[in-house]
Amino acid sequence: MALGKTESRHGMWSSRWLFVLAAAGSAVGLGNIWKFPYIAGENGGGAFVIIYLVCVAIVGIPIMMAETLLGREGRNSPINTMRMLTQQSRSSGFWVVIGWMGVLAGFLILSYYGVIAGWALFYIFEMATGTFDAVTPDIANQTFNNFLANPWLMLLCQTLFMGLTVYIVGKGVIKGLETAIRWFMPLLFVLLIVLLVYGMNSGGFQQGLDFMFRMNWESIDADAWLIAMGQAFFTLSLGMGAIMAYGAYVPGDTSITSTIATIAILDTVVAVASGLAIFPVVFANGLEPGQGPGLMFVTVPLAFGQLPLGALFGTVFFVLVSFAAITSAISLTEPALAYLVEEYNAKRARVAKSLGVLCWLLGIGTVLSFNVLADFKVFDRTIFEFVDHISQNIMLPLGGLLIAVFCAYVLPKAVVKSQLGIENSALWWLWKLLIAVVAPLGVLVVFIVTVFPCAQTLSCFGA
Ligand code: PHE
Secondary structure (H helix, E strand, O other), X not given: OOOOOOOOOOOOOOOXXXXXXXXXXXXXXXXXXHHHHHHHHHOOEHHHHHHHHHHHHHHHHHHHHHHHHHHHHHOOOHHHHHHHHHXXXXXXXXXXXXXXXXXXXXXXXXXXXXXXXHHHHHHHHHHHOOOOOOOOHHHHHHHHHHHHOOHHHHHHHHHHHHHHHHHHHXXXXXXXXXXXXXXXXXXXXXXXXXXXXXXXXXXXHHHXXXXXXOEOHHHOOHHHHHHHHHHHHHHOOOOOOHHHHHHOOOOOOXXXXXXXXXXXXXXXXXXXXXXXXXXXXXXXXXXXXXXXXXXXXXXXXXXXXXXXXXXXXXXXXHHHHHHHHHHHHHHXXXXXHHHHHHHHOOOHHHHHHHHXXXXXXXXXXXXXXXXXXXOOOEOOEOHHHHHHHHHHHHHHHHHHHHHHHHHHHHOOHHHHHHHHOOOOHHHHHHHHHHHHHHHHHHHHHHHHHHHOHHHHOOHHHOO
């Protein structure tokens, strides 16, 4: 069977490597630098890293391959790609829900992602101006709390970040996305190496290594598996069409299998390297690796503030986080943006502005949930927690599940085979097994246990 259209109307990545960088740019973000080090440390260190790798290998990589091949076959935004593929395979229009849900999930994630990334922007300024030079833990804490208590300042930072995102995506796939990716990704790798070397010389490297890599198998329980699987999804940007949208711009002769494996490896390397950059400076100061936002916005600045040239390297750290966040944010807008351009023949820059404003408005909910509306709860969660939960824990796994099932059971085998171009029959059967059985089952289990936490203890069933 011939491949789908050979080009997308939105433009094409200039080479296989640009797709690798773009998808890695989407994947590498706050999930790697802020979340991964902390959850790995809290969940058994090395043992957790291993189960996370298992999740990436048996669920993440197959679903990422599926998204890419669907995108390349359809050559359109996820919504129109799914429309086309359901017509082509004469299957139910229900599957287009993959596209719609992705657009919605992208919106919801970006609404809070922009706020947290705005914090990183603010911290570039704070580090550079020496706010954290030799401060006490109390003052570091106070600085973060004062910032959270100031909705106007937070709004300003969120606006800056969203403005930058809109500017880049409005310029188009080649002039906007590719240019940003060509600059930001290599810089990101360089900055990470600089920080790693700094961490190695900080005096806490051995402790950092021990913290990240001790094989603490006792702490691996059902919960740790859940966290590992959820993290694999979020960090690889799966289940919401970002990779499908990027897949639409992949040249026809690029091997999906090896390219996706490279992207997943890059993403994991960055996550592990971030841990090895962060923990040594934390331990070098005799600090405890705190939890959640506290690690990146209190402990890390505090730690840098105590070290020689700390203001400089702390600034570098937050520049790194901001670059990582912006290349993820641009991918969050792509499914909706491409769809609106296709549907209304609209100018990309105009659509980008409207989408940006909508997302910005939605993000105000997150801004306020840290101060004015801190006590306002939706199903026991603040607005931020609620939006985060719905998008990350429900929509992404559900999207991933539907993508796996569509690819394995609905799309004609000939299409999948020609897109993947796997010659080796053992490899083909391995892929089939993963996408048709292992990935959907894995996601289903995680999904059920996350949505119905009582299923973990069987208490929902009266046990
Ligand atoms: N992968 C990004 C991160 O690790 C977040 C993201 C999720 C981006 C879904 C796009 C789509 O921070």
